[in-house]
Amino acid sequence: MAHCHRELTHAQWSILLDDDFLIAYQHGIVVKCCDGEWRRFYPRFFTYSADYIEK
């Protein structure tokens, strides 16, 4: 069961961290902000607070 939990969680996270996100992580995404300026945004993970779903 633990194996299934872990596999399923990781499979779902691999969908969340899709190719678009990985490209954005490496190269940033260019967005025109509401103040009219263009900026290049890089997403970064800071916290992940969660129960251990894999258990």
Next chain:
Amino acid sequence: MSILSTTDPVSDDECPKKRHRQLPSRFRGSSLELHDTRLRDVLPQPPPALPPPGMGAEVSAPQESSQMLSSSLSDDQDGSESNPSRTQPTGLASGLRKTLETARNSFGLFRRYFARRFPSHDPESEVGMSDLSDILHSRTECPASSSYDPYPNRSAFRLGNWYWNHGVQKSQTSFRELIGIIGDVDFQPSDVRSTNWEKINKLLADGGHDEGEGKDEDAGWKTLSVSISVPFHRYTSNPGPQEYVVTNFHHRPLVSVIREKLANETDAPHFHYEPYELLWRPSDDRDPVRIHSELYTSPAFMDAHNALQDMPGEPNCELPRVLVALMFWSDGTQLTNFGDAKLWLLYMFFGNESKYRRGKPSCHLCEHVAYFESVRHIYKLIFCSYCIFSYQIPSGTLSLHTQAGKS
């Protein structure tokens, strides 16, 4: 009687005669001064404002102990990086970064940036008194008439609330509640006279009435199937790994959540594009003390931001590079009191926003990103197929095993 006589003086003591008391003369004047200035009641203040744009270079206060600066300069310069006021380009966009400090506010707080100039966008200037203190805020809080939607006004809403939410049977309690509603001074019979109750009840029943955070709930959501490989041991009749597919993985692509956030005009003024250090120096002769507060004033954010500025950028791109700090929360949520209907949600917050705004549900800053599927949903399936191949089981055993799956 002797008891009475002894108690008389006591009752006299309890009710002393009224005396005309006056405040001491020093408190009577209009210009009241506190003997201790530390006891003054000072209203909260936002961090000090940035100097006007264009003045960044003049106001810069170079610090000799700037680690970020020296590390970014030491790559291709010799050991003389202790002079941070120079502005030779180092090949990197970050080479021109300086230590910029704002003036102190009345609490001795000031901001320190490591950048070429002060940011053009200052979320702290958007902070008002209502964001800093909830004393003033609670007094002025008055829901707009639209917040009773689909009910047209407060009186209609309270009647509707009584009808739907206060039990299905008449009771003394519910009668008193009804009397309380229509006996209220705010209750206006004219408000409910023209209310179209059938229409409102139909709206509520249809669930077609979306408001606030429920609005656009379907926007950007995707549903994908997830397949995992489940190994079966060699004593089963069908050993080896087998694919199992979970079909309903609801999620929103992270990139689209971020894009939506950055384009949101309500939240954009409060979104911090650049981190800074918040420091406290009560007087000029004391060393500044770092203040622990927000994520965008934390060393972790600062380090990540500096690493981002130092890394080689995209070719032919001179746009400012900004960090989007993602913070995830995830937990199982029980949906019903009975039964095991359960959701495993993934929430996301942006660390570029103040924790005080993130903590307010009315700001709607929490993003739902995904609803994790649990193995429990496929457990039964796996177990059934397992049993069919191996041996016949009595019906009670299956419920036992699903119990085991829960634990």
